[in-house]
Amino acid sequence: MEHDLDERTWGRRAFLGALGAGALAVVAGRPVWNAVSQPLNAATSALPDPVREALPFDGWRIYAVNPPMPTFEPASFRLRVTGLVDRPLDLTWQDVQGLPRTEQVSDFHCVTGWSVDDVRWAGFRLGPLLERAGLQPAATHLEFVSLERPYVDTLEIAQALLPDVLVADRMDGDGLSRPHGAPLRVVIPRMYGYKGVKWLTAINATDEPQVGYWEARGYDTDAWIGASNGLG
Numbered sequence: 060m061e062h063d064l065d066e067r068t069w070g071r072r073a074f075l076g077a078l079g080a081g082a083l084a085v086v087a088g089r090p091v092w093n094a095v096s097q098p099l100n101a102a103t104s105a106l107p108d109p110v111r112e113a114l115p116f117d118g119w120r121i122y123a124v125n126p127p128m129p130t131f132e133p134a135s136f137r138l139r140v141t142g143l144v145d146r147p148l149d150l151t152w153q154d155v156q157g158l159p160r161t162e163q164v165s166d167f168h169c170v171t172g173w174s175v176d177d178v179r180w181a182g183f184r185l186g187p188l189l190e191r192a193g194l195q196p197a198a199t200h201l202e203f204v205s206l207e208r209p210y211v212d213t214l215e216i217a218q219a220l221l222p223d224v225l226v227a228d229r230m231d232g233d234g235l236s237r238p239h240g241a242p243l244r245v246v247i248p249r250m251y252g253y254k255g256v257k258w259l260t261a262i263n264a265t266d267e268p269q270v271g272y273w274e275a276r277g278y279d280t281d282a283w284i285g286a287s288n289g290l291g
């Protein structure tokens with residue numbers, strides 16, 4: 060299995076660094092993630108409209124459902140691949156760095172209405188990883204588990220193998236920052252951001268869909284951009 064795309068498929072899109080990794084949204088001097096507990100931008104919706112509209116809110120909002128955000132410790136970090144696989148994997152950070160690498164530029168959309176264009180991701184595709192683990196034919200879904208309990212989400216195997224899906228450890232030329240999910244996050248550009256589990260630590264192959272964190276709260280399982288419920 061080889062699912063990497065080459066440069067031609069992606070086209071050479073401009074790498075817009077300005078709204079990139081460093082552009083964390085801040086309200087009144089405090090990082091938004093201190094106050095936000097759901098992807099409805101609670102921190103800013105509490106502000107009067109004129110104040111909110113004056114904020115420089117192009118770019119990333121940082122979300123965490125259960126702060127404080129997990130801390131990446133290279134010596135103890137593990138990425139586990141479990142469930143319906145012949146060879147369960149328990150990868151150290153060094154092992155992860157040895158996986159076949161890929162890069163892409165893709166747009167990012169949160170279901171609440173904000174987007175970031177031309178995000179430059181680097182990391183690895185799921186195909187080679189699943190091949191190494193010996194994914195069993197009975198497996199239909201992958202459950203992605205965050206170090207930030209209880210955040211999980213799921214993809215169908217075919218969705219996870221789309222050519223523009225990756226597990227990213229770099230963003231816009233730097234290692235993934237803690238707010239953006241260090242050391243690993245799932246990226247699936249054709250779906251809304253909640254499908255992309257940050258602080259990823261385990262991938263569990265199953266023969267039925269598990270219920271994702273936001274799906275349990277009413278959001279669509281298939282979060283195709285433009286075609287899923289969005290709830291508002």
Ligand SMILES: Nc1nc2c(c(=O)[nH]1)N[C@H]1C(S)=C(S)[C@@H](COP(=O)(O)O)O[C@H]1N2
Nearest residue numbers: 098120121122123124169205210252253257
């Ligand atoms: N572990 C975890 N992953 C998560 C979330 C979260 O709260 N916790 N929020 C999701 C949502 S709704 C979005 S839009 C993106 C936001 O990514 P960012 O915080 O890097 O901007 O992360 C997704 N992955």
Ligand SMILES: [Mo]
Nearest residue numbers: 098169170252
């Ligand atoms: Mo989101």
